[in-house]
Amino acid sequence: MAQARFQRPVSPTEWWFLGHPPELSAAVQIVVEGTGPLTVAQLGEAVAIASAACPGSRLVREGRQWIDSGVTPPVREADRAELLAPLSGSTCEVLVLDGSPRSIVFRADHAVMDANGVLTWSRDVFRALRGEEPLGAPDPVSDKEVFDDLPEIDDLTIPEYACAPVLGALEPTDHSRAVTGRRSVQGTHPGLAAKLATVLVSATGRESAVFHIPVDLRHLIPDTRSTANLSAGFALAVRADEDADSVHSRLLAELAAGAATGKAPPVSLLEMPLEQLGEVLTTIDRRARERDAFPSHASISHAGRVGADTWWSPEFAGRTGYLMARPAPGGAPDFNILEVGDRTEITLSWWDGPDTADRIEDLLDRVVDGLSPERHWPGNETAVVQDVQTDVVTRVLRQAELTPHAIAVSGPDGDLGYREFTHRAKVIAAALRDLGAGRETLVGVVGDRSSAAVTALWGVLRAGAAYLPIDAHHPDARIRGLLEDSGAPVCLVERAHDRGFAPPGCATVVIEDLDYTADPEVPEPAPADDQLAYVIYTSGSTGKPKGVEIDHGALRNYAHWAVREFALDATTRAPLLVSLGFDLAGNTLFPPLLAGGAIVTCPGEISNELLERLLTTSGATTLSLTPSHLALINRLGVTASGFRTLVVIGEQLTTAVARRAQEVFGPECVVVNSYGPTEATVMMTVHRFDATTDTDAAVPIGVPVDNNTVVLLDPHGRPSRSGELLIGGRQLARRYRGRPDLTAERFVTLADGQRYYRTGDLARILPSGELEFLARTDDQVKVLGHRIEPAEIVAALEAHPAVRQAVVVPRATGEQKVLCAYVVGDPVGTDALLAHLADRLPRYMLPAATVFVDDIPRTLNGKADPGALPNPFPGTAEAVTHDPLTARVAEIWAGLLGTAAERIAPTADFHELGGNSLLLLAMLAALTRDLLGETRHDLITAELPRLVRKPTLAAVTAVAKDLLAAPPGETSGPESQPPSADDPEQVPLPVPEHG
The missing domain is CATH 3.30.559.10 (Chloramphenicol acetyltransferase-like domain)
Structure with a gap:
């Protein structure tokens, strides 16, 4: 049919x-x-x-x-x-x-x-x-x-108004051309029609105003789908002394009373010929203009809210949409509103006149000021014109011409002058170009914090390619996975770390095997701003790491700013304390060389001895590190000398740690607290610590750096003095490599038309005008400065055949945070699970404790409930009476681990109580300072392998007893050997990686 x-x-x-x-x-x-x-x-x-x-x-x-x-x-x-x-x-x-x-x-x-x-x-x-x-x-x-099904309200009085429109008078001549203006306002605004009405009354300086409010009648026929003209309106009078909430309440009350539907349009209209109706409308329009008398001051039409993905197809990605309508004859200026995702689109239309367009623009500016008063923050006034012709590679090559014999890289294996350094980089570049590397080619660099690895990174840039830094201490499976995911066709590796981990299709070049006596011809790359410079992988909330792409324009902007901000010059010596795969390494790899200074490489594991030498005799002038490592340095009991700048990033810096650091590094050393995820090219905001004014518990993170901006959005997506922190500007990453879904989710275009990254961090603007970090909006945590998505560890745990379910949560241990895993499954033993994870994850992602449980308790919203999970670091439930020496060691442990000394059993393991490698170093430093005396410093360092293997309270006390009995400078027994990199039982100490 x-x-x-x-x-x-x-x-x-x-x-x-x-x-x-x-x-x-x-x-x-x-x-x-x-x-x-x-x-x-x-x-x-x-x-x-x-x-x-x-x-x-x-x-x-x-x-x-x-x-x-x-x-x-x-x-x-x-x-x-x-x-x-x-x-x-x-x-x-x-x-x-x-x-x-x-x-x-x-x-x-x-x-x-x-x-x-x-x-x-x-x-x-x-x-x-x-x-x-x-x-x-x-x-x-x-x-x-719709009207036929509604009762007509007999006593409804519809007032008639004669209003001067909000845009001023129109000329009394006929006009047929409409003009419009548009503004995109960030965020959504509950009760927006009422808010806009109150803003308009205030913006136009009126004591009161009348607004025509169109109403969609579809709510009266919810099961009907029609595209017809199903709207009716009513007049809303608003006084200047009313706030938006009261106007909104009154608007709803009038709607409920039938203000929009009390009188149906007269059926008699259908009896009027269209030509006659046209004449009537023309007359209405002319008389309204002549008398400057309209039925309302303005019309406010809100078409509702649609999702940001409403207008999406495989061929077209709709970013936003807005409503435009031609004004009614004899009608007032027409505001049309549509909320799209997290923005509000407003248009204002009216009939044209000599200056109508200018009046529209002026009124819209005042409307935006009224709806979004917090969108302007002086901290975002960061525009600086930089030398766009000088990329970092070109600038270092010019520096080599100016100071060929000045030291560029200094390490245990000797010094490299600028001429030799750039020559070696050119040899590496030639080898890469022979393999087809060039613009947009990604080259893996697997190495330690060594001169060879630093030179390799610069060799990649010299070839015009981009580098992917990977810590050589990562498990082979993870290195292989990063190379595969990135699509890198070639990998540079130090000889000591050439373990055959490159995947098929990825050529391996051993850095030390190249012929550095050769002098190949390699054209200078002169990379464009939009050219890829490097990719750094960070922990992924989906259980898989994601690669952040940084272009040369972002790197140039950051490096030029840092040279000026940190007052770097030819005397600068910057130690490389963090892993090449941690974006903070960029603060050491680039700005010092651009200023003619030197990079000081520090390969191997970090030890108290290395840190003390670095602080006192290395000649270092600037240092970049995490608050966790700074807290360790503070506990060493030494006074640093010669430092001009200390840059701290990666975690929240407490005022207590900053004050102690100022004492350790001296009053002339500038302590800079900074903030910036990998997606922001090293750092986005900075604050110079001032002990006299920084009196809160945490040090502010400051204001944005050159040519970058920060926006705080409230839960409605509106600019606010506190809320989720979004970053934008020249240092913003291009995207996540090969992950358009995550890129679209985290990199967003706001109503101002600018692109931003949603950090997931909460912050606020302090009365001083600077930013303070508050918390996270999700499960991401920072442990020892490392950015960790627990979901990635959970995914690795649940890949074990004995694990049915797992959850990973952070736990506080003294001043530190550690990760704890709770597992539902067959009890295979925590050592087996740790070995399983160690084959897949970097050291900094391994849980400090793993606890088997029968079930994972959940909150009402389905998340794991940390408060209902067992304490992974119980120590002993009963108080223990210690002998005097054990009691003193237990007091040191208690101060570091945040537990009671009398509840630490002699068999308690330092790591199982929540200790980590950094805290172990801090514990040894405290033993030396408070118990053994500085003359036994070398002795306690020699005991490190013994203590790492068995860090119980009894074992540490026994070592302390032996050292107190031994003359200073002598070892205490056959096990007291220097730490060996080949010792399979030695637990390496951490190096910061992904921020």
Whole structure:
């Protein structure tokens, strides 16, 4: 049986719109902005499918009936001049506007659709583009049917107003051209119509104003789907002394009382010929202009909220959309609002006049100021013109010409002058170019904090390629996985770490095996700002690491700023204390060389002896490290000399640690607290610590660096003085490598048109005008400065056949945080699980404790409940009486681990109580300082292998007893051997990696 043809009577409201003269005709349109190669032909096919499901888009009038013509609305290319022009030839059409951004415009005569009707139609067009079935709007319902089902309110009084519009007077001549202005406001605003009304009263300096509020009637017919003009309005008077909340409450009360539906449009309109109705409308418009008397000061139409992904297809990514409508004859200025994702789009339209466009722009500026008063923060005034011609590679090559014999890299294996350093980099570059490496080629560099690895990184840049730094101490499986995921076709590796981990298709080049006596010809790369410089992998919330792509423009901006900010010069000596795979390493790898200074490499494991030598006799002038490592240095009991700058990043810096550091490094040393995820190119904000003014528990993270900005968004996505921290500007990463899904989720374009990264960090602006870090919005944690997504550890645990379920949570241990794993499964033993993880994860991601449980307790929202999980570091439940020496050692442990000394059993293991490698170093330093005396420093260092193997309270006390009995400078027994890198039982000490 054939489906009945869609038709219905014209309603009185629709007849009113049909009577508009052509030059005053009313049109509603949704403008969708986005990117993608969507063609007119593709769009035309989708419009045909969607319009068949929404026959209200194909209507023609036959007398006083609407009939489905069966003809698809036209789809054509156009220019922006047609946006507010009257429709001609059809009741609906779709325009494609080229340019940036590319725009798709859905237009409808107000006689057949209102704003929500156009939205319904446009959604189905994009469903068709995605290959989905349109939801359709097949119901032949108009506003007349809605009014017919509602009781008319007999005592409803509809006041008549004569208002001077908010944009001022129009000339009393006829105008047929409409003009519009638009603003995108960040965030969504509950009760927005009321807020906008109060803002307009204030912005225009009125004591009161009247606003026409259109209302969508679809809430009265929830099971009906129609694109018809289903809206009615009422007048809302607002006084200057009312706040937005009270206006919103009153607006809702008036709606509930039937203000919008109390009087139906008169059926008698249908009896008036359209020509006569046109004359009436022309007269209404002329008289309103002559008398400067309109039915309201402004119309405020809110079309609701749509998702940011509403207008998405494989060929087109809609970024936002906004509503535009031609003003009504004799009508006031027309505000149209559409909330899209986390932004609010506002347009203001009216008839043209000599300065209407300027008045629109001025009023919209005042509206934005009223709705978003917190969007301006002086800390974002960071614009600086830099020398865009000088990339970091070129600048170092020029430095080598100026100071060829000055030391560029200094390490245990000798010094490299700038000439020799750049020559070695050129040899490496030549080898890479012979393998096809060049622009956008990613080259893995697997090494330690050594001169060879540093030179290799610069050799990659010299070749015009980009580097992927990987810590050689990672498990082979992880190194192989990073090389595979990144697609690196070649890998540079130090000879000592060449273990055959490169995946198929990735060539391995041993750095030391190249012929550095050769003098190859390698053109200078002169990389462009948008060219890839490096990729650093960070922990992933999906259980898989993700690679962050940083371009040369971001690196250049950061490095040039750092040279100036930290006052670096030819006397600068910067130790490389962090792993090459930690983006903080960039603060040592780049700025010192740009200033003619030197990098001091520190390969091997960090020890107290290395740190003391570095602080007192190395000649270092600047140091970059995490708060955890700074806290360790503070406990060494030494006084540093010669340092001018101390840069701290990676975790929250407490005031107590900063104050002690100022004492250790001296009053002339500038202590800089900084903040910046990997996605922000080393660091995004900085604050110079001042012991006299920084009196809160945590040190502020400061203000953005050159050409970068920070935005704090409240839960509604609005700029605020506190909220989620988003970063933008020149140092923002390009994307996550090969992860468009994560890139789209974390890198967002805000209403100001600028691209930002959602950090997941919460912060606030202090009264001083600087930022303070508060907390995380998700499960990500920082342990020893490392950025860790527990989901990645959980994924590795659940890959073990004995594990059915796992959760990883951070636990506080004294001043530190450690990771604890709770496992549901077969009890295979914690050693077996740790070995399983050690084959897959870096050392810094291994849990300090693993506890088998019967079940994972959950909160109401489904997350693991840490408070209901057992304590992984119980020590002993009963108080223990220690002998005097054990008691003194236990007191040292208690201060570091945040537990009671009398509850630490002699058999308690330092690591099982929550200790980590850094705390172990701190414990040894405290033993030397408080118990053994500095003359036994070397003796306790020699005992490190013995203590690492068995760090119980009894064992440490026994070592202390032996050392106290031995003359200073002598070892205590046959096991007292220097730490060996080949000792399989030695637990290496940590190096910061991913921030």
